[in-house]
Amino acid sequence: xxxxxxxxxxxxxxxxxxxxxxxxxxxxxxxxxxxxxxxxxxxxxxxxxxxxxxxxxxxxxxxxxxxxxxxxxxxxxxxxxxxxxxxxxxxxxxxxxxxxxxxxxxxxxxxxxxxxxxxxxxxxxxxxxxxxxxxxxxxxxxxxxxxxxxxxxxxxxxxxxxxxxxxxxxxxxxxxxxxxxxxxxxxxxxxxxxxxxxxxxxxxxxxxxxxxxxxxxxxxxxxxxxxxx
Amino acid sequence: xxxxxxxxxxxxxxxxxxxxxxxxxxxxxxxxxxxxxxxxxxxxxxxxxxxxxxxxxxxxxxxxxxxxxxxxxxxxxxxxxxxxxxxxxxxxxxxxxxxxxxxxxxxxxxxxxxxxxxxxxxxxxxxxxxxxxxxxxxxxxxxxxxxxxxxxxxxxxxxxxxxxxxxxxxxxxxxxxxxxxxxxxxxxxxxxxxxxxxxxxxxxxxxxxxxxxxxxxxxxxxxxxxxxxxxxxxxxxxxxxxxxxxxxxxxxxxxxxxxxxxxxxxxxxxxxxxxxxxxxxxxxxxxxxxxxxxxxxxxxxxxxxx
Numbered sequence: 264x265x266x267x268x269x270x271x272x273x274x275x276x277x278x279x280x281x282x283x284x285x286x287x288x289x290x291x292x293x294x295x296x297x298x299x300x301x302x303x304x305x306x307x308x309x310x311x312x313x314x315x316x317x318x319x320x321x322x323x324x325x326x327x328x329x330x331x332x333x334x335x336x337x338x339x340x341x342x343x344x345x346x347x348x349x350x351x352x353x354x355x356x357x358x359x360x361x362x363x364x365x366x367x368x369x370x371x372x373x374x375x376x377x378x379x380x381x382x383x384x385x386x387x388x389x390x391x392x393x394x395x396x397x398x399x400x401x402x403x404x405x406x407x408x409x410x411x412x413x414x415x416x417x418x419x420x421x422x423x424x425x426x427x428x429x430x431x432x433x434x435x436x437x438x439x440x441x442x443x444x445x446x447x448x449x450x451x452x453x454x455x456x457x458x459x460x461x462x463x464x465x466x467x468x469x470x471x472x473x474x475x476x477x478x479x480x481x482x483x484x485x486x487x488x489x490x491x492x
Numbered sequence: 493x494x495x496x497x498x499x500x501x502x503x504x505x506x507x508x509x510x511x512x513x514x515x516x517x518x519x520x521x522x523x524x525x526x527x528x529x530x531x532x533x534x535x536x537x538x539x540x541x542x543x544x545x546x547x548x549x550x551x552x553x554x555x556x557x558x559x560x561x562x563x564x565x566x567x568x569x570x571x572x573x574x575x576x577x578x579x580x581x582x583x584x585x586x587x588x589x590x591x592x593x594x595x596x597x598x599x600x601x602x603x604x605x606x607x608x609x610x611x612x613x614x615x616x617x618x619x620x621x622x623x624x625x626x627x628x629x630x631x632x633x634x635x636x637x638x639x640x641x642x643x644x645x646x647x648x649x650x651x652x653x654x655x656x657x658x659x660x661x662x663x664x665x666x667x668x669x670x671x672x673x674x675x676x677x678x679x680x681x682x683x684x685x686x687x688x689x690x691x692x693x694x695x696x697x698x699x700x701x702x703x704x705x706x707x708x709x710x711x712x713x714x715x716x717x718x719x720x721x722x723x724x725x726x727x728x729x730x731x732x733x734x735x736x737x738x739x740x741x742x743x744x745x746x747x748x749x750x751x752x753x754x755x756x757x758x759x760x761x762x763x764x765x766x767x768x769x770x771x772x773x774x775x776x777x778x779x780x781x782x783x784x785x786x787x788x789x790x791x792x793x794x795x796x797x798x
Contacts, residue, residue, distance in 0.1 A: 313711075336716065343713030353708060366705075369497050370714035418712065 264422060264453045265289040265312060270321035272307050281307040283477040284321070289455065291421075294448045296464050297457045298488060299474035305457045308474065309424055312455070313345060314338055326421055343371060346415030346423040346452075350430035352407045354399040360386065360410050361395035367414045385417040389443055405436035409443065416447060423447060425456040429463065437463060461488035501722035502729060505698045512694040513730055516784075519690050520734025523683035524780050525741035528772045530676040532742065533669045535768040536750075540662060540669075540761055549634040550642050552580065552627040553653045556598075559624075563653050572625065576651035581627055584646070589638050594628040601625060624653055665758055684783065691730070691787035692794075695723050699796045706796060720796065724788050731784025738780070739773045 265288070272282040282304045289295050297305050310316040311323050314330050323330045326344055333341060354363050361382055368378045386392055389409040399407055408428055415423060425444065429437035441463055448454045458464060464471060464487060471486030472479060506513050554577060555567035577595070584593045596604075602620035631638050643655045699706065709719045746769050755763050 339713040339715045341713070342711060345713075347711045353704070355705060355708070366708065367712040370709045370718055371712060372715075372718065414708075414712070 264291045264293070264326060265455070266324040267311075268322045268324070270311065270318045270323055272304075272311065272316060273319045280319075280477045282311070282318075282474075285479050286321075287472065287479060287482060289453060291453055292448070292451050294445070294454045294467070294469040295456070296467070296469060296471045296486070297455060297474065298459070298464065298471060302476075303474040304477045305474055306426070309426055309455070309457060312422070312424060313347065314341055339371075343418060344421045346412075346418070346420040348408070348411050348415050348423065348425040348428045350427040352399070352404075352411045352431075354407060354410055354414075356399055358398075359395065360391060360397050360399070360402070360413075363399070363410055364414045364417050367417055371418070381417050385413045388416070388446075389413045390439075403436070404432050405439055408432065408436075408440055412440070412443060412447070416452070420452065422453045422455065425454065427457055427459065429458065429460055434462065441467065464488040498722055498725065502725045505702065505722060505726045506729060508701055509694055509697055512690070512697060513733075516687065516690050516694050516730040517733040517737060519683060519687040520731055520780060520784065521737035521741065523680055523687045523783075524734055524738035524776045526676045526680035526683060527779065528738055528742035528776055529745055530673050530680060531772045531775060532745065532750075532764060532768065533673040533676065535772070536764050537666065537669050537673070539764055539768075540665065549631050550629040550639055550655060550657045552584070552629065552646050552655050553624040554580075554626060555651055555653045556622060556624050558622060559653050566648060566650055566652050569650070571621075572651040577625070577627075580646070580649065580651060584627060584629055587642070587645075589631055589633075589642060590629055591632045592630045594630075596626045596628055598623055598625045662761060665761065687734070687783065688787045691727055691784055692791040694730070695727060695788045695791040696795045698723060698726060699792065710797075720789075720792050723792055723796070724785055727784040727788030728781055731780040732777075734784070735773075735776050735780035738776055742772055742776075743769055 267285045267287050270282060270285045271280055273280045285308070297308060299305050307316065311318055311330075312325055314323075314325075314333065317331065325341060328341070330341070355366065358366060364382050364385060365378050368381060373381075383392070383395065386395055389412055391406060391409050391413065394402070394406070399410065402410065408431075412423075412425075412428070423444070428444070429440055432440065437460065444454055444456065445467070468485045468487070470484045471481060471488070473481035473483075554572040555563065555570065557571040559567035560570040581593055581595055584590050598620050601623045602618075605618070605623050606615050629642065631642070639657045643657065646652055647655050706719055746764070746766065750763050
């Protein structure tokens with residue numbers, strides 16, 4: 264589903280590489296944690312998948328497509344296949360829960376009946392059935408993250424990228440979010456999650472990719488956070 | 493494409509930056525208005541040229557009895573004689589530069605004078621023998637050289653009071669209109685530049701205030717066109733607002749300056765009608781749209797990453 268082929272990335276005007284010679288493959292339906300300290304290259308890794316950045320060397324493939332050969336006007340098509348969730352939720356405060364989720368479909372030109380059907384479905388899936396009329400500031404952090412996940416998932420993407428989705432949440436709420444991501448993963452969506460949360464990584468026992476200073480220092484299936492080399 | 497979504501986005505954007513929107517509309521209006529005035533003046537100049545080319549170009553005014561003292565060198569005999577007049581007419585008709593000669597007798601000239609100066613109390617004191625008879629000459633090609641040639645040939649001949657060409661009469665008007673065209677164009681160029689900068693900045697502000705929305709649109713895979721369209725339409729609406737105000741300006745220029753001031757004081761030539769005003773406005777619409785949408789697109793390229 265996602266393949267990195269000797270990928271390096273150096274940002275302009277910076278001597279140190281953000282990523283160095285990364286090669287890896289993430290299969291369809293996998294659940295992968297990406298861990299590493301700040302500045303280890305996690306964000307760059309995500310941005311390369313979303314084609315927000317281009318690699319300085321090497322190739323990135325997503326869903327069988329070579330992103331370096333993807334023309335600019337086809338990028339939106341790529342991003343429709345990738346759902347994205349952030350630590351800070353990024354909801355629109357002046358729209359209700361329903362409108363926030365519907366927005367993701369409206370702007371890619373889906374028809375009104377499709378939206379009317381898909382939005383309540385996905386809200387039920389994330390456990391927010393009946394809260395569609397609320398505004399984001401009326402919801403708890405966990406609920407807001409569920410809205411964000413609903414928005415990322417409403418178009419049924421093949422890949423879900425979550426950038427520290429539990430970073431702003433207490434442990435108990437985080438468990439709920441992880442259960443939701445797990446459920447989405449079991450339904451066949453590839454999930455790539457960046458996190459600092461040791462407990463979650465240790466509990467889930469999924470594949471772990473560890474980045475350190477731009478190098479891939481660990482690729483372990485059923486890994487834990489505090490692995491000692 | 494969901495039209496309702498796009499329209500609501502446009503008006504949200506315009507309302508959020510109301511002061512900038514007003515600034516854009518006003519500067520675009522001044523720019524386009526000046527452009528419109530320049531266009532009207534060009535129409536007017538070309539119409540006057542057409543008018544003038546259609547008519548006789550040179551008038552050879554003949555002596556009246558009062559010219560004996562005023563133009564002693566050529567009118568020493570007083571009132572022009574029939575012999576002199578016939579000779580002059582025959583001579584003009586034989587001139588290779590001349591296409592046609594129309595004689596105008598004193599009674600005819602008097603009738604025309606009364607018609608033109610209608611309402612003026614002076615007409616009551618003027619008698620037919622004070623108005624000169626003339627030979628109106630239409631040239632084959634009315635260039636300045638040919639006119640000057642005719643003038644110098646006939647100016648000094650016996651029985652000729654003076655030779656005048658219409659160009660001399662219309663010169664101050666042509667000068668006025670050329671001046672207006674040049675100054676309006678200058679102001680228009682400066683204002684177009686100003687309007688462009690304002691539009692670029694307005695769209696930039698608008699893009700910044702909606703970066704949250706556009707960021708999400710980008711992430712969920714909205715097409716570039718779809719993300720940019722509300723901003724472009726915002727520019728277009730502001731541009732059309734400018735066109736509307738400019739159209740009012742151009743119309744009032746025609747109504748107040750041309751119809752009320754110029755037309756009554758320069759009765760010997762015709763002025764442009766409302767059809768030309770309409771043409772001008774129809775030209776301003778695409779110019780305004782192009783200006784606004786072009787500047788918006790430029791701004792988006794720079795400030796809205798997609």
